[in-house]
């Protein structure tokens with residue numbers, strides 16, 4: 001029987017996962033290098049250690065009945081270590097290995113018969129010249145591993161810029177992708193049980209700013225036919241990866257083409273809306289999947305728009321909360337982070353509406369009333 005869930009990572013995804021797990025009666029232990037992390041503030045215990053500290057990883061495994069992770073850039077070796085010690089890790093190391101490397105990931109998606117942007121791996125200047133000749137511009141160069149929120153990416157329009165990006169990457173393995181002139185981006189959260197049961201949340205339409213998710217609109221404004229293809233592709237991917245847990249697949253929609261951009265073997269920013277707009281959240285779905293509880297098909301109470309609250313570097317105190325919460329359709333989520341650095345994810349707001357258009361209009365107002373200011377104590381200093 002599963003009583004304690006271990007979470008590698010201490011960010012906001014782990015925090016919301018923990019809140020749902022605690023509601024359902026589980027104990028939670030998190031491992032994260034920074035004390036008092038967003039997850040650690042809610043969890044029963046936080047092990048303060050590096051993600052590659054074998055003793056601490058062993059400790060996490062020993063204290064947990066099942067271990068999971070809230071972001072995919074943890075060392076694969078740590079998950080392999082847990083598995084070698086006979087610990088249950090969900091999703092497992094095989095799924096993590098593929099999804100934490102953009103080259104393996106896109107190769108795998110192609111092998112599933114699903115489209116991606118044309119891509120090629122690039123390790124050095126000679127390879128880069130060959131790839132430029134084959135794929136052309138504009139393109140996006142990304143580090144194969146370790147990137148998130150648009151970090152480790154360069155949009156390049158000519159060979160000069162591509163070589164500059166290569167130099168900036170300092171020897172990291174890269175992927176070179178054709179830039180996709182998409183109509184819109186969508187993502188879908190699915191969850192899969194150990195028995196192969198699969199459920200899917202309504203697809204969300206995502207708008208990014210500087211590579212960071214800014215807005216998610218649910219349901220995505222796509223035809224039922226495109227929505228069905230998105231779901232089918234995501235379910236094929238989950239099945240072929242053997243994922244147990246919640247996962248997210250991001251897509252570019254260009255005309256009637258649907259291309260996979262990336263897979264996250266975990267709960268995802270674009271699924272936050274499910275805490276407020278569906279009868280079961282992505283976090284509960286993940287808990288159910290990894291704890292062998294029944295997975296049920298989510299249904300939407302109403303259209304919803306989620307906006308991320310990002311730091312802008314001007315101050316750490318959020319202003320406008322009173323005005324925001326005067327709206328009966330606004331749900332505020334804050335992550336307990338002390339410093340609102342530029343583009344750091346500090347919280348989000350979900351706005352419910354009778355229609356997507358109504359929720360979007362309110363979401364724009366919500367974005368406008370929120371701002372950052374210096375804390376009074378900081379001003380006095």
Ligand SMILES: Nc1ncnc2c1ncn2[C@@H]1O[C@H](COP(=O)(O)OP(=O)(O)O)[C@@H](O)[C@H]1O
Nearest residue numbers: 117140147148149150151177178179180208211
């Ligand atoms: N090949 C591409 N063509 C067009 N836009 C892209 C491409 N790759 C990435 N982007 C844009 O950058 C965003 C972040 O890239 P992504 O590959 O999802 O990395 P991350 O891991 O940082 O989320 C995407 O959501 C999309 O808006």
Ligand SMILES: [Mg+2]
Nearest residue numbers: 149250261262
């Ligand atoms: Mg992404």
